[in-house]
Amino acid sequence: MEPGRNCTMANFTSVNCTAGNVTTAPPLPSLPLIFATAFPESVPQVVYLLTVLVLCLLGNTAVIGTVWLDERLHEPPNFLLxxxxxADILYDLLIVPVMLNVLFTRHYTFGQTACDIMAFFHILCTFFSMMMTGAISFERYHFICHPMQYHNKFTGRRIWGLLSVCLSGATLTACCMLPFLRSDPPFFYPAPMYCVSHAILSGVVGWIFFMAAGSLATYSQVRIYLEARRHLRAIQAGNISGHSAEDFRKKIKSAVTTTAVVAIWWLSEFPLITVETILGAAPHVTSVGWQVTHRVSRFAYFISTCSNPIVFAFRNRQFRHAFKKLLRPQAVHSFN
Structure with missing residues (x-):
């Protein structure tokens, strides 16, 4: 096949296929069953991506808007949330439309600039989400295990500082990694349907961020579990009762919610970063099984972008009441 020929799904398996100065990765076999990109196999994928995008936009926007408008929700965990x-909104808005474009048009039409933007924000949003998950778990750990020190450590200024540090770190990492991810022309990968180079550096740095955030989140959850078990035994023995017991039960509820968030994050992030690291270290691996695994892990990651914040927020009774109040016509005025 001559260079310059359009990259339709029929010839995506050619390494010489180009479209808008974008070439494919090494030859890949066609994906089977519902993972194929041709109609009608693409319909379930389109429905899934559209559902994820709508849930992400509506759910996350509702969380941000409710926290912003209700002063009673101006608390450290809600700012981190x-x-x-x-980050989840920005990630889905940039990545999902490109994947939908490929499924609808059956070819990739974006050039070098679009690939650079996708690579930059892919790293920025992913790493920032990792750090936020670790920060939320660490904040809940102090809230439950060290209540006497909590209000001194987690002030409003420090929370904004923590957000700034996480955002600056993710931005700096994305800027530093972008030159190593670029190729001329850039590669388009049909399996995950995005245009980002699988440089081994990306996998290594991704694992560093993932293990740092994952270790912090897991450590916090283990300590919360041990503290909860100790208090529950004291409650059962009658050593803690009344207001103190009820207050701790509320804390346990928030801890269970945080645990669910961390579990969803682990289950959605770990498969993706593992598969991409393996394929980055061994780009010659092009079997159907690996490509299907890559597509599935990419789709699974979107679950965390639309479920984690919603699960975290809507298990909070105060948040639910504030959100219902926001839906009323006079809601905005009542917050002033």
């Missing part, structure tokens, strides 16, 4: 919501 809003940062995570913003």
């Amino acid at each position: 809003s940062g995570l919501c913003a």
Whole structure:
């Protein structure tokens, strides 16, 4: 096949196929069953991506708007949650439309600039989400295990500082990694349907961020579990009762919610980063099984972008009441 020929799904398996100064990765076999990009196999994928995008936009926007408008929700965990919501919205808005474009048109039409933008924000949003997940878990750990020190450590200024540090770190990492991810022309990968180079550096740095955030989140959850078990035993023995017991039960509820968020994050992030690291270290691996695994892991990651903040927020009774109040016509005025 001569260079310059359009990259339709029929010839995506050619390494010489180009479209808008974008070439494919090494030859890949056609994906089977519902993972194929041709109609009608693409219909379930389109429905899934549209559902994820709508849920992400509506759910995360509702969380941010409610926290912003209700002063009673101006608390450290809600500010951290809003940062995570913003990253999820930006990620889905940039990545999902490109994947939908490929499924609808059956070819990739974007050039070098679009690939650079996708690579930059892919790294920025992913790494920022990792750090926010770790920060939320660490904040809940102090809230439950060290209540006497909590209000001194997690002030409003420090929370904004933490958000700034996480955002600056993710931005700096994305800027530093972008030159190593670029190729001329850039590669388009049919399996995950995005245009980002699988440089081994990306996998290594991704694992560093993932293990740092994952270790912090897991450590926090283990300590919360041990503290909860100790208090529950004291409650059962009658050593803690009344208001103290009820207050701790509320804390346990928030801890269970955080645990669910971390579990969803692990289950959605770990498969993707593992598959991409393996394929980055061994780009010659092009079997059907690996390509299907890559597509599935990419789709699974979107679950965390639309479920984590929603699960975290809507298990909070105060948040639910504030959100219902926001839906009323006089809601905005009542917050002033």
